Amino acid sequence: MSHRKRASNAMPRPVCFEFRLYVAGDSPNSARAQVNLGALCRKHLAGCYKIQIIDVYKEPNRAMLDGIFMTPVLIKVAPSPVRMIVGTLNQSATLLEALGLVPAE
Amino acid sequence: MKTATRQTGKRSRPRSTSAKAPKAAKAAKAATGVLGLDEITGGGLPRGRTTLVVGGPGSGKTILALQFLVNGARDFDEPGIFVAFEETSDRIVTNAEGFDWPLAALRKSKLFFLDAQPKPDLVQSGNFDLSGMLAVLEAKVKSTRARRIVFDALDIILALLPDHSARRREIYRLHEWLLARGLTGVITSKAGGDDARVHADQAFGVMQFMVDCVVILNHTLVLGVSQRNLRVQKYRGSRFVENESPFLIGKHGLEVAVARTLRLATVAVTNERVSSGIARLDTMLGGGYYRGASVLITGFPGTAKTTLSGAFAEAACRRGERTMFVSFDSDGSEVIRNLASVGIRLERYVKNGRLRIVSARTITGSAETYLVHIKSLATEHDARCVVIDPVSTLSKSGNEQTAHSVAERLIDWSKSEGITMVCTSLLDEMKSQTEASSPLQISTLADTWIHLNYLVQAGERNRGMSIVKSRGTAHSNQVRELILSDTGVTLTDAYTAGGEVLMGTLRWQKERAERMATEVSAVAGKLKRLRLDAEEAELRVRLHSLGVELDAKLGEKELLARTTESLETTSTRDRTRMRELRGADVAPKTRQ
Numbered sequence: 001m002s003h004r005k006r007a008s009n010a011m012p013r014p015v016c017f018e019f020r021l022y023v024a025g026d027s028p029n030s031a032r033a034q035v036n037l038g039a040l041c042r043k044h045l046a047g048c049y050k051i052q053i054i055d056v057y058k059e060p061n062r063a064m065l066d067g068i069f070m071t072p073v074l075i076k077v078a079p080s081p082v083r084m085i086v087g088t089l090n091q092s093a094t095l096l097e098a099l100g101l102v103p104a105e
Numbered sequence: 106m107k108t109a110t111r112q113t114g115k116r117s118r119p120r121s122t123s124a125k126a127p128k129a130a131k132a133a134k135a136a137t138g139v140l141g142l143d144e145i146t147g148g149g150l151p152r153g154r155t156t157l158v159v160g161g162p163g164s165g166k167t168i169l170a171l172q173f174l175v176n177g178a179r180d181f182d183e184p185g186i187f188v189a190f191e192e193t194s195d196r197i198v199t200n201a202e203g204f205d206w207p208l209a210a211l212r213k214s215k216l217f218f219l220d221a222q223p224k225p226d227l228v229q230s231g232n233f234d235l236s237g238m239l240a241v242l243e244a245k246v247k248s249t250r251a252r253r254i255v256f257d258a259l260d261i262i263l264a265l266l267p268d269h270s271a272r273r274r275e276i277y278r279l280h281e282w283l284l285a286r287g288l289t290g291v292i293t294s295k296a297g298g299d300d301a302r303v304h305a306d307q308a309f310g311v312m313q314f315m316v317d318c319v320v321i322l323n324h325t326l327v328l329g330v331s332q333r334n335l336r337v338q339k340y341r342g343s344r345f346v347e348n349e350s351p352f353l354i355g356k357h358g359l360e361v362a363v364a365r366t367l368r369l370a371t372v373a374v375t376n377e378r379v380s381s382g383i384a385r386l387d388t389m390l391g392g393g394y395y396r397g398a399s400v401l402i403t404g405f406p407g408t409a410k411t412t413l414s415g416a417f418a419e420a421a422c423r424r425g426e427r428t429m430f431v432s433f434d435s436d437g438s439e440v441i442r443n444l445a446s447v448g449i450r451l452e453r454y455v456k457n458g459r460l461r462i463v464s465a466r467t468i469t470g471s472a473e474t475y476l477v478h479i480k481s482l483a484t485e486h487d488a489r490c491v492v493i494d495p496v497s498t499l500s501k502s503g504n505e506q507t508a509h510s511v512a513e514r515l516i517d518w519s520k521s522e523g524i525t526m527v528c529t530s531l532l533d534e535m536k537s538q539t540e541a542s543s544p545l546q547i548s549t550l551a552d553t554w555i556h557l558n559y560l561v562q563a564g565e566r567n568r569g570m571s572i573v574k575s576r577g578t579a580h581s582n583q584v585r586e587l588i589l590s591d592t593g594v595t596l597t598d599a600y601t602a603g604g605e606v607l608m609g610t611l612r613w614q615k616e617r618a619e620r621m622a623t624e625v626s627a628v629a630g631k632l633k634r635l636r637l638d639a640e641e642a643e644l645r646v647r648l649h650s651l652g653v654e655l656d657a658k659l660g661e662k663e664l665l666a667r668t669t670e671s672l673e674t675t676s677t678r679d680r681t682r683m684r685e686l687r688g689a690d691v692a693p694k695t696r697q
Contacts, residue, residue, distance in 0.1 A: 085230055
């Protein structure tokens with residue numbers, strides 16, 4: 001999968017991102033989401049991020065509490081607002097916008 | 106390869122169920138507890154398999170699915186999980202408050218809701234799958250020991266998937282998961298029912314092929330009347346009723362109409378007769394209607410159908426039987442007043458609660474609705490006799506197609522309950538006047554069919570009554586005239602003259618003419634007798650006078666004889682004397 005930069009902001013951000021990624025074991029979609037998220041963070045967040053990966057098979061009750069019914073799901077816990085992004089996290093304008101990485105134009 | 110295994114699995118299923126004892130076969134189905142659906146499917150949905158419930162918006166999918174869980178949890182000790190993709194569980198529970206389901210109690214231990222509505226601000230980026238949900242459910246199933254599971258509005262979540270192959274994959278994943286856990290699953294999905302568009306949607310097609318049972322719910326308007334129908338499209342390894350069956354959403358949830366309920370077999374047939382309320386009609390029927398029979402009274406407007414059925418109701422009340430009179434035409438008080446005018450007094454029975462008059466003008470909706478109302482009211486009243494006046498209301502506009510089957514089920518129901526039912530049926534004057542054109546065609550189902558008609562003759566309209574059929578009873582083949590008066594209803598013999606039946610004034614005239622003819626002939630006879638008497642007397646007189654005359658003649662004759670004799674004697678003496686005097690000897694005789 002190609003990581004095409006659509007819009008990037010090289011300026012380091014003062015806020016640190018906190019993510020929670022729900023995956024379903026090592027299913028293809030989940031694995032891809034992990035890879036994509038890592039690439040995105042390295043590219044846009046320059047070290048100021050925290051990723052917690054939760055396997056729904058291992059912690060189903062936690063998934064239930066968070067209302068996880070599809071996998072993979074990325075929850076942006078901080079900075080607010082909390083956002084939920086479902087899918088393999090293919091890099092796209094929609095995704096960056098949802099994470100607040102690109103100001104809406 | 107997967108298809109192959111599934112097919113072998115499916116093929117072995119019916120064989121194994123049919124080979125096993127009935128008890129085991131029964132266990133292969135999870136009873137829905139939905140009235141009628143278990144009869145249609147021969148016991149319920151396939152146990153451990155998946156059933157797809159398809160229907161348009163508002164067709165009752167969610168209710169059916171929830172009812173399946175509620176009944177399972179309440180009646181069969183099978184806990185259930187409801188996965189709500191569209192509405193929140195709170196809303197579903199609130200919506201279901203109208204039903205008599207103990208949702209609050211069940212939610213504590215046996216019925217669980219899982220909210221899985223995609224959040225409106227959900228951002229989607231790339232492919233995803235339902236593993237998360239299945240993992241959560243896995244835990245839930247383990248902790249609740251659920252045996253039944255419902256995925257309500259699965260189409261919502263499938264719509265989020267980017268392409269057909271993803272949808273197919275997730276459907277397959279879900280199906281496999283259900284099969285592996287041995288859960289009896291119900292998936293509901295929006296679709297246009299039997300619409301062809303269903304098949305146009307590939308994902309949907311996949312689902313229909315994959316699951317073991319498909320139930321289609323239809324909600325259509327026919328001439329402005331809502332008609333709901335349910336159809337089992339497929340059921341692997343089991344026989345099922347393939348036709349569309351009307352259903353209703355009532356107090357208990359879905360109630361599917363099936364022609365014959367299983368209970369019917371247990372009904373005892375009796376030879377007991379009940380009075381029709383008209384003594385001469387009872388005689389014509391050889392003792393009255395059979396208890397538990399369905400009687401159909403057909404006729405044009407004003408032929409005294411209501412009166413005849415009212416007489417039956419009165420007789421039933423007089424016997425002390427609880428009776429229900431359903432009038433589609435008029436209010437209860439009107440019925441009482443109108444019937445009182447012909448000597449049928451129902452008011453006292455209404456007052457003492459034995460008779461219940463239901464004015465059904467207020468009930469609107471499909472024929473199914475009527476049926477359900479009638480059933481529940483009759484059950485509530487514990488009625489032994491029911492009058493429905495007129496049953497042809499069931500086939501009012503919009504209900505033509507279903508009315509026949511409703512009437513059929515009405516009769517089945519009354520029979521299974523042992524209720525004696527009198528239905529009147531209005532014949533449309535505009536339609537052909539043949540007796541067979543009863544709009545509901547229930548004449549074939551009814552046990553006794555009485556037909557009333559008008560006979561227009563000599564400027565009069567008179568009511569004629571005949572028994573078209575009466576199963577199991579000898580019955581009169583004669584047309585009788587029905588006479589209504591303020592003292593009651595009576596039947597009289599109709600006169601036939603020149604091949605025509607005479608009624609009303611003509612009958613009266615005929616009767617009068619006959620009476621006069623009899624009188625005339627009686628008088629004539631008397632006269633003749635008198636004349637004969639006179640003649641006889643005259644003859645006797647003549648006979649007497651002749652006798653007297655005869656006597657006189659005889660006397661005369663005797664006198665004559667005597668005179669002659671004495672004359673002879675005298676003359677002889679005289680001659681002798683003369684001879685003596687002359688002293689002559691005996692003279693020769695010749696000279697004499």
